[in-house]
Amino acid sequence: MGKRQRQLELRALADDDLDEVMEIEPVAFGNHHWSRQSFKNELDNRVGRYYAAVDVEAKQLVGYSGYWLIGGNGGTEAHITTLAVHPDCRRRRIGEVLLINNILTARQEGAKWLTLEVRVSNEKAQNLYFKFGFKNLGIRPHYYQDNSEDALLLWTENIFRPEFLQVFTENLESVKKQIKVNWLAPEELPEEVYDLTEHPVHSQH
Ligand SMILES: CC(C)(COP(=O)(O)OP(=O)(O)OC[C@H]1O[C@@H](n2cnc3c(N)ncnc32)[C@H](O)[C@@H]1OP(=O)(O)O)[C@@H](O)C(=O)NCCC(=O)NCCS
Numbered sequence: 001m002g003k004r005q006r007q008l009e010l011r012a013l014a015d016d017d018l019d020e021v022m023e024i025e026p027v028a029f030g031n032h033h034w035s036r037q038s039f040k041n042e043l044d045n046r047v048g049r050y051y052a053a054v055d056v057e058a059k060q061l062v063g064y065s066g067y068w069l070i071g072g073n074g075g076t077e078a079h080i081t082t083l084a085v086h087p088d089c090r091r092r093r094i095g096e097v098l099l100i101n102n103i104l105t106a107r108q109e110g111a112k113w114l115t116l117e118v119r120v121s122n123e124k125a126q127n128l129y130f131k132f133g134f135k136n137l138g139i140r141p142h143y144y145q146d147n148s149e150d151a152l153l154l155w156t157e158n159i160f161r162p163e164f165l166q167v168f169t170e171n172l173e174s175v176k177k178q179i180k181v182n183w184l185a186p187e188e189l190p191e192e193v194y195d196l197t198e199h200p201v202h203s204q205h
Contacts, residue, residue: 007057007180008094010101013050013064015043020061021052028084032146042066042081049078049109051101051184053085053094062089065098067116069109078106080116083125095128096175101184103132103159103168108185112158112195117143117151129154133167158196160189 013021018039025033034042042048050066065083069076080102085094106114117140118125134154143151157164172187 005180006055006092006178008062008097008182009054009056010051010097010182010184011054013039013043013052013066015040017052017061017064021064024061024064024084024086027087030146032144034082048081049102049105050082051098051105053098053101055089060086062086063094063098065102067102067106067114069106069111076109076111077113077115078102078109078111080114093175093178095125096131096171097179097181099128099132100168100172100175101181103156104183104185104187107159108190112160113156114159115153115155117153119144120150120152126152126154131167132171133157133164158198161196165189 018036021039022036042050047068047070048066049069051064052061053063054060055062063085065080067078067080070079083095083098103114116129118129134156137153137155140151140153142148
């Protein structure tokens with residue numbers, strides 16, 4: 001006790017952040033990392049939503065994440081395209097903060113599911129997603145070009161379902177005890193009634 005609560009500022013990722021992003025990116029993703037130009041393209045991508053997490057005290061960009069909002073097929077899906085935390089700042093729940101922010105902002109924009117690909121060898125990231133109730137929908141064989149590694153395709157099921165919300169709320173409350181964060185979308189559920197149908201890909205099975 002007595003320790004000051006850490007404070008993170010979330011905001012939209014901007015061009016000016018790319019120097020700091022490019023310090024983290026190769027360490028986080030190795031040979032397969034995005035170039036500065038890829039980030040520039042993503043910042044201009046109409047369906048892209050990218051966010052930075054800044055350590056308020058250190059005034060340092062400590063992580064970033066983003067997704068594509070994909071419509072059609074009976075609902076909007078948020079497909080996470082990147083999520084990374086500075087190697088010196090890991091295991092401080094910043095990854096969780098970025099994921100929670102993705103879920104809150106995507107939900108506000110009408111997303112019903114989140115999906116992503118993750119390397120089969122990337123257990124740390126898988127643990128993060130499994131902690132939030134993501135499930136393994138299948139394998140994309142040889143998805144990664146650098147080493148031909150397979151990807152797991154993970155998804156949340158419908159994020160308005162009580163089973164998802166319970167785990168999500170527990171994780172959110174637990175993170176809030178440790179870090180002060182300005183969430184970029186409401187923590188409370190929107191009032192409209194939501195369709196609890198499952199993802200079209202999944203419901204085919
Ligand atoms: C994956 C990553 C984003 C996690 O960020 P982080 O801020 O260190 O993670 P957090 O402190 O928020 O941890 C949240 C959960 O993730 C999992 N996790 C994170 N680091 C882990 C590790 N070293 N070993 C095992 N599980 C780990 C755990 O489930 C953890 O929950 P717990 O602390 O209750 O066990 C970070 O390791 C990273 O940037 N990796 C490189 C980039 C990457 O792989 N991105 C994912 C692409 S899909």
